[in-house]
Amino acid sequence: MITPAYLQKGDTVALVATARKNIDNNLQPTRDLLHSWGLEVVIGSTIGLDKNQLAGTDEQRADDFQKQMDNPNIKAIWCVRGGYGTVKMLELLDFSKFKQSPKWVVGFSDVTVLHNHLNTMGYKSIHGIMPVTIPRATPDAVSSMHKALFGEPLSYKIGPDPKNRMGKGSGEIVGGNLSILYSLLGSPSAIDCHDKILFIEDLDEYLYHIDRMMMNLKRNGCLENLKGIVVGSMTRMNDNDIPWGKDALQIVEEITKPYNIPIIFNFPAGHIRDNRALIMGNKATIEVTPQGSTLIFE
Template identity: 35%
Template sequence: MEMVLPNRLHKGDKVGVIAPASPPNIDQLNKAIPFLESLGLEVVIADHVEDVHGYLAGTDEERLADVHDMFARPDIKGIFCAGGGYGTGRIADKIDYELIRKNPKIFWGYSDITYLHTAIRQKTGLVTFHGPMLSSDIGKDDFHDESKTMFHQLFFSQPLTYNESLAPLTVIAEGEGRGELTGGNLSLLVSTLGTPFEVDTKGKLLLIEDIDEEPYRIDGMLNQLRLSGKFHDAAGIVVGDFMNAEPSKRKASLSLSQVLKDYLSGLAKPVVAGFKIGHCQPHFAIPLGVEAELSSNGTLKISPGVK
């Protein structure tokens, strides 16, 4: 699939907000909107963002309608997800990917949005963005200044370089690797296996991150990726943040670092852990689908995500 870069944003552009997964915290969403406005953007809230259907932000049909509407509208130049939770996998097979292919634009989110990142990129080639969301991140009091600066990449075609200036990195396996950057939330990536949206890692740099998963659960998901050949196929592994990866159900447990070492240290490719990418602050936002280079000297170089 040929890579498609979305157009960069300009001050005065309209951007849409959707909730394709769980219901967002509306108070935090309202606190977050002024941040987008401070970037010079006009914010348009999709019709069903405040809808609640159990643990979903509206029915599948309503959430799908918001996705389609925001991609179809020519006045909307970018789409930001209000939050994650659960639900994007339920609509992935109903999305009109031809509509997205004909109307490429910035699409931003993470966590449960990983399913849409994977599906959209593999069906259309569109580069999408793994970054902090309005309700679950921007609208909270601890939203980090460094996280705010990551939105600047949407206005300028500039490469990104991640090094140890943000946080220490740990080399699990030595090497140099280059390829398309793919991946996201580990549990969502595993949930694509065996579906038409199964994550493709062949020759790519695979990002993994997660939250509130015990080491034994992470062990099981890494084993599933191993047995399905996803680590073998990858050019390198970028290990993002694994917040609250502590044992609670089991008193005796391996540590997260032991689990990662068991599955990733023997790979003949670069594996580096500690990236502040995921459910963390600061959150280093990145484009998915662009060329990137990972080195065990502690750097991740990423090509621009907009044109």
């Protein structure tokens, strides 16, 4: 996997909206944070655009993202928020200049579309906090983003969980939002799970749909040859009047039971305040013991 150049003081970060609109005056905390890191900020043309739920038309969002990719002075593109819509602009993008001068693409949730697409192209990206989440992000989440962007050593140690499956595994981390992974299967942007560590998280889904999506991953062979699984937050899950009978983590536990691989549950990443950065496509080692779990990036 190709690693974009890590940031240095004086570099410029572009803030763009690839999906849901961002019409509020809410980016000053992000400006202040990036300036405190010695970085410059460019506000993309999609910020403030209003097309129903989206930040402008598909063409406008693609044009903004394209300009940031093609601008050699931009060293990272930070998506301001998720929602839905990134996939609608994906086929309008030309990655030719990006391949000549790769840069970091940063975000989570709907930005999983870009993480997965870049992974199929052979490029790393960063899953982590976004500008709209910075005011409520934990210091550890913010610190982890700084480490990921500047190429500092990145590792995590978390406490034990009764659902964890013991063991040790190494491989490139792939994945992101489970709903997005599910929606991309069968497309050119679908990730290759073979010998990888799969990360999943989700928000505001019905429990039966979590089961459906996990079964889809299973039937597509995505779970068969993994080196491990990291399960992030499953936030604000919904149930029907007739209960499904298991919560989201129990569903994941049940469907992954046949596979003899280490699994970390309740990892601090996803739609939570403590959303720690993950370098997608980067090789990492996870180790799960009764005393707790570690995830260490190479």
